[in-house]
Amino acid sequence: MQQGVEIIDWRYFEKARAELGPGFIRILGYFREDGATAVANIKAAMHAQDPVKLIIPSHTLKGESRQFGAEPLADVAEKIEMTARQAVEEGRYPDELVPDVVKLEQLFGQTVAAFDERISPLKRRDRPTFGQKAANTVFGRSG
Structure with a gap:
């Protein structure tokens, strides 16, 4: 994904x-939950070289993504689905989708x-990271 997009x-x-x-x-x-399952099923279908099993999870992910405004995710899912x-109609394995599946994940x-x-x-709150001292170390104590 390009920066700024x-x-x-x-x-x-x-x-x-x-x-x-x-x-x-x-x-x-x-x-x-459904999205994680769909992505896992898409990856499994790619590993199994089964284009039929790519269709339903990518279709489902496409629709659910669009509902929440996740257009780039929906677009990649749609490309995988289509x-x-x-590929099913042509009786072949869509190996050209490997980069798209990586991008989808x-x-x-x-x-x-x-x-x-x-x-x-x-x-959204800034939290101290490991190794940094918390800002208020005297809460409830005098100086």
Whole structure:
């Protein structure tokens, strides 16, 4: 992914958040679980050289990604789906999809991380990293 290219269209993300209301976090959790399963199934299908088994998980991931505004992820999933469908019709293995499957896995991880950052105020706070002294070491004590 090129730097500066937004991987989430936050308008669609916020629209889904408004439409789903209190169920939003639960549904987003399903996206995380289903998406991880879809990526694993796509990778397994590639290792098994089975283009038929690429179609359903890539189709599912495409639709769920678009619901939350993850267009680059949806685009890669769609390319995998369409290429797999064509390969099935032609009776061949779509080995040209290997780089796309790698990209899909990376984008899925980046997408989930972006969602987490957006929904969790705790993730936005600066936390001391290992080896750094905490800023307030005298809390509740005098000088």
